[in-house]
Amino acid sequence: MGKLISSVTTCSYRLLLINQNKHVSNKFNVIDHNRRLIPHFIRSSYYSTSPGVTHHCSPVPLKQFLARYRWDLQKTSLIHMQNTTAIQYRNFASVASTSVQRNSLFSTLNDDDIIYFQKILGVKKVIQDNEELQAANTDWMHKYKGSSKLMLQPENTDELSQILKYCNSRCLAVVPQGGNTGLVGGSVPVFDEVIVNTRRMNNIISFDEVSGVLVCEAGCILENLISFLDKKGFIMPLDLGAKGSCQIGGNVSTNAGGLRLVRYGSLHGTVLGLEVVLANGSVIDMLGTLRKDNTGYDLKHLFIGSEGSLGIITKVSILTPPKLSSVNVAFLACQDYISCHKLLFEARRRLGEILSAFEFLDAQSMNLVLDHLDSVRNPLPSSVYNFYVLIETTGSNESNDKEKLEAFLLHAMESGLVTDGAIAQDFNQSSSFWHIREGVPEALMKAGAVYKYDLSLPVDKMYDIVEEMRTRLGDKANVVGYGHLGDGNLHLNVSASQYDKDILDQIEPFVYEWTSRHRGSISAEHGLGLMKAEKIYYSKSSETVQLMASMKKLFDPNGLLNPYKVIPTSLLL
């Protein structure tokens, strides 16, 4: 039995595994890496590639840093794409709109419609300005572009209800829009649908500091809710890179996953109530604030994740967890996938209630990050490992949590699951570890053409598809796998020097068929939107899809809400 011993200096804190039969020095600096006889955990400051040099960063709150970083990263990716890879990307993007025909039963907007909307909303909430419309017609990735001539910005449920009632009577199609941060073309018009944007419905209605139940309007920006709750000592049960723009109504409509799902579960568990306006303008009040309510069918779940195609969410009641003070992050190396898999098993058991993230990336992902992102350093530079795992714990007692994490890591090393590792000693180091994991998408964009797949798979099968894809593609492309191992969510990416039909044909439909065969999901958290509406059968049985179509017809007989999306169009004719 070994034990972890620690020594603390101003800027580095080391934990060495001491085994009875092995002798190691308890002194350490980065140039010792290649001479280490056994793996060890290091609490160190930011590593430099220059031996013996460490950078000291001023501590900043981890979540703030991460949020800013992630959002900046997305913006960076977008700019990069627009400037240098946009054409490649757009060539690859399967923008289904090219094969979708406008529904001829839908009316076309006329002057009387505008006059009516101005009458019920006032002029300023009826947007016809070209610049504003162009932004609202275009999705965040610049992959999808509609041609709507009108955006309405109702200020409350009654106004939104009047809009939908009128559109229904006139057979005008509508696209509900929140922060427009979706990635599957779900939040922009396909043709000339009227955009109904909820940004003006942004009031917090109530917050109960005992139960932690927050009630707010759908247009509240996620980050504003997080800030509001922070002052009260609570957090939102979801956190996203896009939180500075995305709205809670959109989050709920798309059943957004995000960074906290492994700990707090999906929105189906945390959303307690909704107010929804149906296509005909009916207001459905399901805005309960109760944890327990078994009085009839729990219809709110139909609207969570239906991407605005069954109704528009106008108010949300959500259970928020208390903010806990202790956050720890470890970055670990494993020799094979089965060790990552077993490590997850041990983490669930030994870290139990404090585990808040379990992310992984393979060596190929790590190499891409190290090659393409200047700001990233390898915390474990002494050797090349096949897999890396990032573990985060969140709890209410700093010393207890550290003790627990260290005991877990000791066990993981002794049992051979982990080959090497480092524990962050401050927020900056935590952030730098997260930076590696979160930097993979940006590195992929910089590496050239990239074919991206966001899959949910059973954890034990998750990496098989990466290996099979490598076999299929040989030296034609670089196949990388990373993602939310704790949630069974794999980001499978194929990186190549340029887009190539042969490569695409090797990937699709194989990737969808493989996912389907293993009862996986072809969209773990992004939804179907316009991009994957016709691919739904890879993840859902035809009977289930048929039932969904029946549901759509029941809630929206004219098919006016977010048309051409989620459900295959042929089923709704």
Add this chain to the structure above:
Amino acid sequence: MGKLISSVTTCSYRLLLINQNKHVSNKFNVIDHNRRLIPHFIRSSYYSTSPGVTHHCSPVPLKQFLARYRWDLQKTSLIHMQNTTAIQYRNFASVASTSVQRNSLFSTLNDDDIIYFQKILGVKKVIQDNEELQAANTDWMHKYKGSSKLMLQPENTDELSQILKYCNSRCLAVVPQGGNTGLVGGSVPVFDEVIVNTRRMNNIISFDEVSGVLVCEAGCILENLISFLDKKGFIMPLDLGAKGSCQIGGNVSTNAGGLRLVRYGSLHGTVLGLEVVLANGSVIDMLGTLRKDNTGYDLKHLFIGSEGSLGIITKVSILTPPKLSSVNVAFLACQDYISCHKLLFEARRRLGEILSAFEFLDAQSMNLVLDHLDSVRNPLPSSVYNFYVLIETTGSNESNDKEKLEAFLLHAMESGLVTDGAIAQDFNQSSSFWHIREGVPEALMKAGAVYKYDLSLPVDKMYDIVEEMRTRLGDKANVVGYGHLGDGNLHLNVSASQYDKDILDQIEPFVYEWTSRHRGSISAEHGLGLMKAEKIYYSKSSETVQLMASMKKLFDPNGLLNPYKVIPTSLLL
């Protein structure tokens, strides 16, 4: 600032609050109770009413003990009720069947039907035996009694599908039945419906020890699943008194709450997939095992809590948490409800991730338990307090958890939220504390006539209705309040020497109207069944109920599945 100091003897462990300006002896035995100058926490063995005498119980696993105890308690209540209070109880029970007419569109069973069922199922699964039918026609509380002439026990999904397809073609009504442990008349026939019991569909299909995902057939008894998982180091995310009989399919169909909801949330969060057979025999495969799957509408939620009226659940996929080793229980006294309320706030914040139960009872409940249950002793006998709170923590590290609980209790005492309290030092003491809380229903039954209401209310309003009810009833009855404070679930009970229409008229519809006015639920966890189908409007808006009815008509156009229940019959004509 005070601190908790401890001394351990063979059978008792005490914690005394030492304040700088106060002097207390750190010696203690039970006869010192009345001389205590300040409140204190006691880890002690089972209290006797005789001063200085303690009983030592052999330790048994807490969960086993509790489960057995709770189940025995329910049996005891039933026997007691049958022997002594059954008539009173039945007089009070609003058995709606008296006002429900058999749907004349439903066919009546004939010999050809029996022959057909015997052909597809074999003789042994087609039950016509009087004794077996009598049991299956009668609910567990002996409040509801149907007159079905046939019980079918399919062994797999295909057999169940064939049954429903046939019943649909013949317009034979069906009542789905699991363990028949429901409390609202939902699992027994109202008239001559064919009983389809899932008890033979009891196979565990798979368990993934990394993800914790269990897939099993609907007829698996909850306790068997718990035992199976226990060997694997996992637990079910729900636990019920009826676990020895109830089936997971019934649990999911009724969205059972139970003892672990405050920690692990509702089944909407933990059920990952379902297989369901619709009224027409269609098998809907939604049996995913993924934590993330955003491909279309998440229809499984419709079947969670719809009490078998939209389809019969045949298979369940559920996320199970790892079993944690450390369980602590404290029994505390508060002077007023606002202190209980604030204590919950502090518990969520300071116990955070380890809080697993927060139950409360008022002085009137405590007096009933002490007066009517011989086996219960008051752990805080020195004074009469207005409220009592039971707090349970569950975590992965015994010493960390104890330290955290003790720090929380210290704070609660110093801030005056808690007036007195005791911490269990072993499983038997934990059980004895639980016994008090769980003994209230039995004590109420023994006290005479009882009018029972199971309400969800906003936590800050929860006790107001108890006080208002006291004002309304004056000295006509004893009004008591207890329940799952952590879930906002109040058990409001009115105890009287005998049933009296005047008392009932004072309670109803006031209790429903009050609950409705405060956006509460008239059925927190039991469902509506036959008992409350017509009362749904107290908790749901008419638009929502209308949508539910539309859903029922869509899934079951002939209204054959569990008729007369959940939805008001008038909406389905």
